Amino acid sequence: MASIIRVTKEFPFEMAHVLWNYDGPCRNVHGHSYRLFVTITGTPIDDQGNPKNGMVIDFTDLKSIVKREIVSVYDHSVVVSSRYEKAKRDQFVNLFGNTVIVDYQPTCENLVSDFAEKISRHLPSGVTLHSLKLYETANSFAEWFAEDNKRST
Amino acid sequence: MASIIRVTKEFPFEMAHVLWNYDGPCRNVHGHSYRLFVTITGTPIDDQGNPKNGMVIDFTDLKSIVKREIVSVYDHSVVVSSRYEKAKRDQFVNLFGNTVIVDYQPTCENLVSDFAEKISRHLPSGVTLHSLKLYETANSFAEWFAEDNKRST
Amino acid sequence: MASIIRVTKEFPFEMAHVLWNYDGPCRNVHGHSYRLFVTITGTPIDDQGNPKNGMVIDFTDLKSIVKREIVSVYDHSVVVSSRYEKAKRDQFVNLFGNTVIVDYQPTCENLVSDFAEKISRHLPSGVTLHSLKLYETANSFAEWFAEDNKRST
Amino acid sequence: MASIIRVTKEFPFEMAHVLWNYDGPCRNVHGHSYRLFVTITGTPIDDQGNPKNGMVIDFTDLKSIVKREIVSVYDHSVVVSSRYEKAKRDQFVNLFGNTVIVDYQPTCENLVSDFAEKISRHLPSGVTLHSLKLYETANSFAEWFAEDNKRST
Amino acid sequence: MASIIRVTKEFPFEMAHVLWNYDGPCRNVHGHSYRLFVTITGTPIDDQGNPKNGMVIDFTDLKSIVKREIVSVYDHSVVVSSRYEKAKRDQFVNLFGNTVIVDYQPTCENLVSDFAEKISRHLPSGVTLHSLKLYETANSFAEWFAEDNKRST
Amino acid sequence: MASIIRVTKEFPFEMAHVLWNYDGPCRNVHGHSYRLFVTITGTPIDDQGNPKNGMVIDFTDLKSIVKREIVSVYDHSVVVSSRYEKAKRDQFVNLFGNTVIVDYQPTCENLVSDFAEKISRHLPSGVTLHSLKLYETANSFAEWFAEDNKRST
Secondary structure, three states, rough: OOEEEEEEOOOOOEEEEEOOOOOOHEEEEEEEEEEEEEEEEEOOOOOOOOHHHHHOOHHHHHHHHHHHHHHHHHEEEEEEEEOOOOHHHHHHHHHHHEEEEOOOOOOOOHHHHHHHHHOOOOOOOOEEEEEEEEEEEOOOEEEEEEOOOOOOO | OOOEEEEEEEEEEEEOOOOOOOOOOOHEEEEEEEEEEEEEEEEOOOOOOOOOOOOOOOOOHHHHHHHHHHHHHHEEEEEEEOOHHHHHHHHHHHOOEEEEEEEEOHHHHHHHHHHHHHHHHOOOOEEEEEEEEEEEEEEEEEEEEEHHHHOOO | OOEEEEEEEEEEEEEEEOOOOOOOHHHHOOEEEEEEEEEEEEOOOOOOOOOOOOOOOHHHHHHHHHHHHHHHHHHEEEEEOOOOOOHHHHHHHHHHHOOEOOOOOOOHHHHHHHHHHHHHHHOOOOOOOEEEEEEEOOOOEEEEEEEOOOOOE | OOOOEEEEEEEEEEEOOOOOOOOOHHHHHHHHEEEEEEEEEEEEOOOOOOOOOOOOHHHHHHHHHHHHHHHHOOEEEEEEOOOOHHHHHHHHHHHHOOOEEEEOOOOOHHHHHHHHHHHHHOOOOOOOOEEEEEEEEEEEEEEEEEEHHOOOO | OOOOOOEEEEEEEEEEEEOOOHHHOHHHOEEEEEEEEEEEEEEOOOOHHHHEEEEEEEHHHHHHHHHHHHHHHOEEEEEOOOOOOHHHOOOOOOOOEEEEEOOOOOHHHHHHHHHHHHHOOOOOOHHHHEEEEEEEOOOOEEEEHHHHOOOOO | OOOOOEEEEEEEEEEEEEOOOOHHHHHOOEEEEEEEEEEEEOOOOOOOOOOOOOOOOOHHHHHHHHHHHHHHHHHHHHEEEEOOHHHHHHHHHHOOEEEEEOOOOOOOOHHHHHHHHHHHHOOOOOOOOEEEEEEEEEEEEEEEEEEEEEOOO
């Protein structure tokens, strides 16, 4: 029973984004029901005295990390690139109560990269971020895998 | 084989909205992956010489009505109430290429009502709009039924 | 606890069909993963001595009716209209081990009507067929409701 | 925009149950991931000064009713009929921290009936319980509809 | 056409479990609709004379292994750790017709490990167990991968 | 933000097939609603002046490749092996407008292999086919991974 196991939990959130300078319909503000799948890996605790016996991580702990770092920030928000000219960016911030300014184009690919960095640095020891899958629509998603990006994390 | 049959087709689209004056997180612009289920009712054609034999309506025809009236208008857009003060509304229109101004609060309930009116007036004779279901998130939706609203359509 | 309750069970099956004389791509033989939802209605048995206490119908009984009448006949078959000229129909039967000849155009609408007749006549007393929903693709389906077709069943 | 609209929200919970005296495998304690769909009906508020403008009911309010009456009681519990002999029932209560004793056979049909009573009496005025759908497995569910049970609620 | 292909089949089952000594709500007996995805890998048979031509394994054979080793044992059962004191364990066995005693804490992580061992030893030659995915709820699952556990199987 | 990211898009199509010489029900022509998931991998473009900034590949480009190579060919078709005797094969072609003759047994395993070859040779430079997943029914699928087949592509 000392196997290495991968454990995944799904987190939905509702967000709008806009792709600056893009030549398709995503250059307009529009929204998606995002679904983030967080996969961590580790060896389940094998210790009868430990209340977390048999778990890689208690889901309650994983949930509180992902909710604090990702869901509470991005849910019901608009994500806008800092590369927008300042006047336009200020208009965004004034119009919307909850604007998140990021220093990259907020595509699904770049968001999942950024989320990987934000989650992995908060995991407890013995638990590793294996991968993230971010659905942008019901039939398309981007994935970040630790094994594809060994130097960057 | 002269039964009355209900036929449904699903249409997904990606939209942002903002609820003016609301006291929850939806007062910020945010987005959803909407899924609209359009249900029409009628008797399948029973005529061997008709290429649409056995169908209530050819899906190709239903799709072109719903795409023209709803999907092409609301997909990749932000929906904003005309009750916003004019200056703020103009800012919306300037910032976003594709802003749809509606004369109601764009909740899921009001959107589905408005869509029912827009679709039902374009259906061919012999075909009736039975109901619409509009998912706003993966686990919540609003529905309009003709039988609940007999006078209004 | 003497409520009237509707109970539904889903039955998947894999079938091919061809629409004779149709003017779209469905005039070619092609296939679908059909999903049939059978909804019956009745009052749950309220009798402690009855092993089916609390049930409208034992799912095992509903399953054996639907499997015998529908799934065992249509799963892994091709459905062809008897309106095809005899020579072509014979070719179908020779080429395919499992061809089902029906006296109607096998659209989703007509299939669900036919299935309603076939299932409703085998239900035990006290249990009524309420409706059938037949998914032809992941995002389109036809439905038959008893309340829409009171005379015909 | 004075339409009558139906609004639905899904609530998942994890429960075990046992069917006393049943003659199939459900006579053993076993569990399901239940999914309860609560549908209410009403006219969306049409009052610009009301923060709930455009809503039949604020989802936050619906959620707090269903969580308090159903989810907090039945999630992570075992449901057992009071018709069990007292000694066996006491053993259940001793063995499991969270046993819910109900005065009926806890089939999906009876549970959905009971939930309808528990939810409908707590809805605010102007909002009516339209129906409940309770999935017991991924492909079977029971439904309670107000229109089928007009006298009982 | 001599590619290496991974083939997956899903198996649902309904089970209750209890986590001895855990400090959250799972210390009570409760249930889930589990969904087990079994992925095997191999090279499809390339032999016209073989009725299994083009298959890595006939799904009928894979199904009979997984049904015999897993589904028939765990479906409609309660899983309990042998670490419970004997008197309490005996009560479980007396109360429930179908109790499975395992020598580990029955978390999703440990169950998927145990299932990997049970399935892999029964696969025919030429077919390897690649991975197992076990959904415990609709939005969380554990996975075992052969590549993560090369020594242990 | 120079991560390697995997990007996936789902493509549904409706197809019939027949397994020559098979000893189960698939030896009859029958159909499925296939769902093909195409996963490509690469580094998102990091160039403010490029309208595709932040994307590995524009979904519009990926869609046009997969639609041209796969969906437009196989949707609403019957797939038949060239190993059938010529007379029978000619009958197929005569009976069905859209018959695709392939030089292998059209199992899900062989189809996914063939699709991998057809898609990978058309991807633009900087983008690699990572894997394909092909659902044949709602609960079974075959997958091709580049890492499992390094020499063959």
